[in-house]
Amino acid sequence: MKQLTFLICTLLLSINSFASELDISEQHIRATPPHAKNSAAFFTITNNTNKNVNLVAVQSDIAEQIQIHTNINEDGLMKMRQVDTIMIKANSSTSLQPGGYHVMFIGLKNSLTEGQSVDLMLYFDNGEQIKVNTPVQKINPSHKMSEHKHH
Ligand SMILES: [Cu+2]
16 A cells, blocks of 8 residues: 555656646737738746746747847837847746737738737747747737837
8 A cells, every 4th residue: 555655646746747847828919900010929928947947039930030029118218129038037927018028020921810820939948849829819009019110
């Protein structure tokens, strides 16, 4: 009986170690008017590990270029800046949201219509790659995201 208990414990432990290290939730990408060239995607990344993890790249075939951006306040103006990575601290979550971090799509091949969804591949510096099916949603551009310029 003791041996069986030991076995069960070992089994539970090994199942636990298969729990996903990173979880993506609340993912969505902004619907665009016809012929729009840019869009942005947002999601929350939860890091279930004891180490900081960085999002280092996003890949998809919907746009010519995909960058990781943040918004910074420069002399009272919100401006977008490209960043190399977004850190998700150990055992915590980081949210990409309008007015902050976002994934920027530049040179959209097609407009994005509500009801569609697109596959995004997220790459992390711990070697994890996560494919995220991301629904297209209308996001009110309260701060005129669509007018952001890229250099
Ligand atoms: Cu941007």
